[in-house]
Amino acid sequence: QKEVEQNSGPLSVPEGAIASLNCTYSDRGSQSFFWYRQYSGKSPELIMSIYSNGDKEDGRFTAQLNKASQYVSLLIRDSQPSDSATYLCAVKSGGSNYKLTFGKGTLLTVNP
Amino acid sequence: GAVVSQHPSWVICKSGTSVKIECRSLDFQATTMFWYRQFPKQSLMLMATSNEGSKATYEQGVEKDKFLINHASLTLSTLTVTSAHPEDSSFYICSAYPAGVYQPQHFGDGTRLSIL
Numbered sequence: 001q002k003e004v005e006q007n008s009g010p011l012s013v014p015e016g017a018i019a020s021l022n023c024t025y026s027d028r029g030s031q032s033f034f035w036y037r038q039y040s041g042k043s044p045e046l047i048m049s050i051y052s053n054g055d056k057e058d059g060r061f062t063a064q065l066n067k068a069s070q071y072v073s074l075l076i077r078d079s080q081p082s083d084s085a086t087y088l089c090a091v092k093s094g095g096s097n098y099k100l101t102f103g104k105g106t107l108l109t110v111n112p
Numbered sequence: 113g114a115v116v117s118q119h120p121s122w123v124i125c126k127s128g129t130s131v132k133i134e135c136r137s138l139d140f141q142a143t144t145m146f147w148y149r150q151f152p153k154q155s156l157m158l159m160a161t162s163n164e165g166s167k168a169t170y171e172q173g174v175e176k177d178k179f180l181i182n183h184a185s186l187t188l189s190t191l192t193v194t195s196a197h198p199e200d201s202s203f204y205i206c207s208a209y210p211a212g213v214y215q216p217q218h219f220g221d222g223t224r225l226s227i228l
Contacts, residue, residue, distance in 0.1 A: 031214070032214050032216070034216050034217075036219075041203075041224075042221070042222070043203075043205045043219040043220060043221050043222040044156070044205075044219050045219070046216050046217075046218065046219075049214075049216050051214055088156070090217075092217075098144070098209070099146070099158065099161065100146075100158075100207075100217055102155060102156050104155045105155060
């Protein structure tokens with residue numbers, strides 16, 4: 001059974017701090033990794049994707065992937081209250097239909 | 113790019129009614145679309161995989177006769193909740209992705225279904 005694990009939180013950080021979100025996955029055949037942000041009552045919104053080992057930066061967001069350790073992380077620099085949401089880690093394996101396996105999400109609260 | 117449109121955004125109806133939800137990929141073709149359900153404060157739950165031109169694949173525990181899926185074109189999938197009851201009240205979300213294993217899934221805005 002393919003699994004994606006995240007700390008459910010809540011993770012609370014002060015405004016301007018770095019928020020660090022972590023995710024591990026069980027399927028070594030996983031090929032694509034995504035971070036989605038979901039505000040309460042809304043659908044998920046893609047914020048980062050990463051496919052190879054190392055770091056990928058996009059504005060205040062940095063995704064990190066370590067396939068050997070089966071570990072994905074998301075760093076949010078200069079956290080803002082508007083970043084308060086649930087962050088979903090999602091992993092796509094090969095095979096037919098390319099279903100995503102989601103973690104349960106980490107609730108992030110950024111305090112002004 | 114990669115916009116997914118979902119309609120309606122909100123439905124309130126009486127018990128026993130059937131409700132159809134549409135999911136469209138606006139700027140790409142989607143051979144495969146996905147339907148999810150999410151109850152308050154719970155995780156996304158994949159209900160089924162919708163395949164253009166063929167039958168949908170349902171996840172374990174999802175009643176295929178209750179949740180009818182039709183994927184008649186490369187840009188449209190529909191989910192029909194038949195004879196809906198209050199326990200079917202939930203947030204239903206579709207997703208689709210452009211072709212390619214490295215492409216992310218893009219989600220529609222979701223449909224909030226309330227059965228009275």
